Amino acid sequence: MTGNLHTETLCEHVLRVELPTHTLEPLASTNVYVIHQKDAAIVVDCGGADGADIEQLADCLRQLGIQRVTGYIATHYHADHTGGIPALQARFPGPVYVHPLDHAGAAKAMHCSPNDLLAPPDTLSLGHLDIRVEHKPGHTHGHLHLFIRQHRLLLVGDHMAGSGTVWIGPPDGHMNDYYQALEHIEKSQAILALPGHGPVIPSPQAASRQLRLHRLAREREIYNWLANGKKTADQLVDLIYAHRNLGNAKHVAKRTIQAHLARLVELGEVDCQALAPDFQMMYFIRKSQEGNYT
Ligand SMILES: [Zn+2]
Structure with missing residues (x-):
């Protein structure tokens, strides 16, 4: 000290x-x-x-x-x-x-x-x-x-x-x-x-590998929720963190989910569109990609 x-x-x-x-x-x-x-x-x-x-x-x-x-x-x-x-x-x-x-x-x-x-x-x-x-x-x-x-x-x-x-x-x-x-x-x-x-x-090598696998598992989870129907980033946060009190970390949890969604869009697995009635961005699996995510 x-x-x-x-x-x-x-x-x-x-x-x-x-x-x-x-x-x-x-x-x-x-x-x-x-x-x-x-x-x-x-x-x-x-x-x-x-x-x-x-x-x-x-x-x-x-x-x-x-x-x-x-x-x-x-x-x-x-x-x-x-x-x-x-x-x-x-x-x-x-x-x-x-x-x-x-x-x-x-x-x-x-x-x-x-x-x-x-x-x-x-x-x-x-x-x-x-x-x-x-x-x-x-x-x-x-x-x-x-x-x-x-x-x-x-x-x-x-x-x-x-x-x-x-x-x-x-x-x-x-x-x-x-x-x-x-x-x-x-x-x-x-x-x-x-x-x-x-x-x-x-052991930074093992720790970083674990972090990467954790993120990939979260990405898979997001994909699976979207396979059940289109959703907003907010809806995904509520589903994924349903059993956790995020406190002031909720907005960063949402941003991390948005970063995963952006990657899925870049990969061509997911598409997004602002839909009525409130024109929030909705994410959904691209038709041609259904079942292809690995
Ligand atoms: Zn920072």
């Missing part, structure tokens, strides 16, 4: 700090990863713009002997990952790297100009450490994975969660991209996945 912040030393060069954020319940924090070597650091994500929390985070850096931040990098633009960057940057100046596809969103979340943000290089170096920057869209179009080669640690942003769930929803989220990102984790050499929220994930 540092002050009220929970911290965890993952190896001699990487610290995980749980920063309180407004994020999806039941989560209440976002991970900040401080990659450090001697007096320099690279900071990955920095959610939460509360001044007192950022001051405690700055104290964590000082206690590690860090005098300068050579770069900030965001796994993606969402405010619970970028909101605190400007406040920490005021204490430790440094360039901010965000994938260009996420620049507009990050500028809004950080109250800055897109011109203040840089496209990340393929590799960020810090002393003897190499951090490979991998563009892996899915949760957002500009989502990044970061691989610390020497320690085989893979930072996966919001593509995996140590607790709670991952959501993928349009317009930012793309389910097929997400499957590819998960396959990439399955094939990686990582010994630990470092998620945007919750504790680190051992």
Whole structure:
């Protein structure tokens, strides 16, 4: 612990700090990863713009002997990952790297100009450490994975969660991209996945495979409900989560279902049409595809 912040030393060069954020319940924090070597650091994500929390985070850096931040990098633009960057940057100046596809969103979340943000290089170096920057869209179009080669640690942003769930929803989220990102984790050499929220994930290959199979099973479930007759996304949410109280997660459950529906439409399995009387989008199995979904 540092002050009220929970911290965890993952190896001699990487610290995980749980920063309180407004994020999806039941989560209440976002991970900040401080990659450090001697007096320099690279900071990955920095959610939460509360001044007192950022001051405690700055104290964590000082206690590690860090005098300068050579770069900030965001796994993606969402405010619970970028909101605190400007406040920490005021204490430790440094360039901010965000994938260009996420620049507009990050500028809004950080109250800055897109011109203040840089496209990340393929590799960020810090002393003897190499951090490979991998563009892996899915949760957002500009989502990044970061691989610390020497320690085989893979930072996966919001593509995996140590607790709670991952959501993928349009317009930012793309389910097929997400499957590819998960396959990439399955094939990686990582010994630990470092998620945007919750504790680190051992056996990332098995965990990402399980996540992908879970999503594919959900997609099959959606297809089967549509085989029983056309439905709206809201009706599918009510059917699929009939026995669960989703609380404030209902809108993201709906968006994840919409991302599955968008993939089924892309695959040519499902079609959609805004139908009377209320012109809500109805989804239905394409006639020529009936019984073909595998
Ligand atoms: Zn996110």
